[in-house]
Amino acid sequence: MPELPEVETYVRELEPLLLGRQVVAAQVTWPRTIATPDAVAFVHAVVGQRFTTFDRRGKYMLLGFASGDTLVVHLRMTGHLYVQAADVAPDKHTHVVMELDDGRRLHFQDSRKFGRIWLIPSSEGVVQKLGPEPLGPGFTVTGFAERVARRKASIKTLLLDQSIVAGVGNIYADESLFAAGIHPARAGGDLSYEELTRLHAAIRAVLQRAIQLNGSSLGSSRVQNYLRPTGEPGGFQDEHKVYQRTGQACVQCAHPIERIVLGQRSTHFCPQCQK
DNA sequence: ATAAGGCCCTGACCGC
C-alpha cells in the first residue's frame, strides 16, 4: 500500500521526470478516477498545463502547475503513476493517460480503482482535515498526546486516523508499534506519556528509514501494490519486523508473530515484545 | 465528539 514513504518516493522521483513538462493531450477511461472536476472538464483543463512543483501532504501527492492549479493524486491501495515511453500501450488497468511535450506519457494505473485525482486551484480543500506531518515540526509529543488522550479506540486504529497524524497506514502503524514495544490493541487513552514519547519517536524513525529505502513493495505472490515511477521496487519490505510475518519468528525474541483484526484492519505484532 | 459499520473494486486464493 502506498503510504507516506511510498508517496514521498513518488514525488522525489517524478520531479526530474516531469519538471517543466507540458501536458499536450489527455484521456480518461474510468471517469470515477477523477474526483474534481468531472472527467470531460478534467481533460479540457489539464491540457496545456506545465509541471512546476512537487510536494506531498500525508498520502496525497501535490503536483503543481505553472498556472497555479494543483494536480492532487491519491493512490489509495493499488494506484501507480508511471512515466512511459510513447510506444508503451496503456494496459487494462490504466485509467488516465497524460501525454507530455517530450513524447512520453504519464499513466495512472490502478487495478482496484480506489485511487483519485483532483485538478483544483488549491489543494487546501482536499488536505485541510489532515493532522500534522509526522516528519515535520508540527508533530510534537504533547500534541500527539492531546489527540489520543481519553480515546477508547485502540492505538492501532488511532494511528490510521489521518486527522491525528498524516500519512501512516497499515504497514507503518504495525511497524511503529513494534518498534515502540506497545501492544496495538491498547486503548489510546491508556498509554502513558512515556509510551507516547516512545511511539512518537518510533513513527519518525520507521518512516525515515522507509523513505531511505524507497518504501515497501510486497512480494510477487500478492498483488503488486507499489512500484516506483521507474517500475523498480522499494527496499523496506526486507526490514519489516511484523507486517505480514504472521507465524514467523519475532526478530527480537523468536516468539511467533500474531495477527489480529483491529478497526477492520489486519494487525501484526509480537505478543512477547509488545505489552 | 466518538465509534462502528458499509461502500467502492478486483486479483488472489481457497474449497469442492
Place this chain on the structure above:
DNA sequence: TGCGGTCAGGGCCTTA
C-alpha cells in the same frame, strides 16, 4: 479446469 465465495484495505459516508 472451473466455479463460487471470501478477503484485503484508505478514506469517506451514514448511522448509532
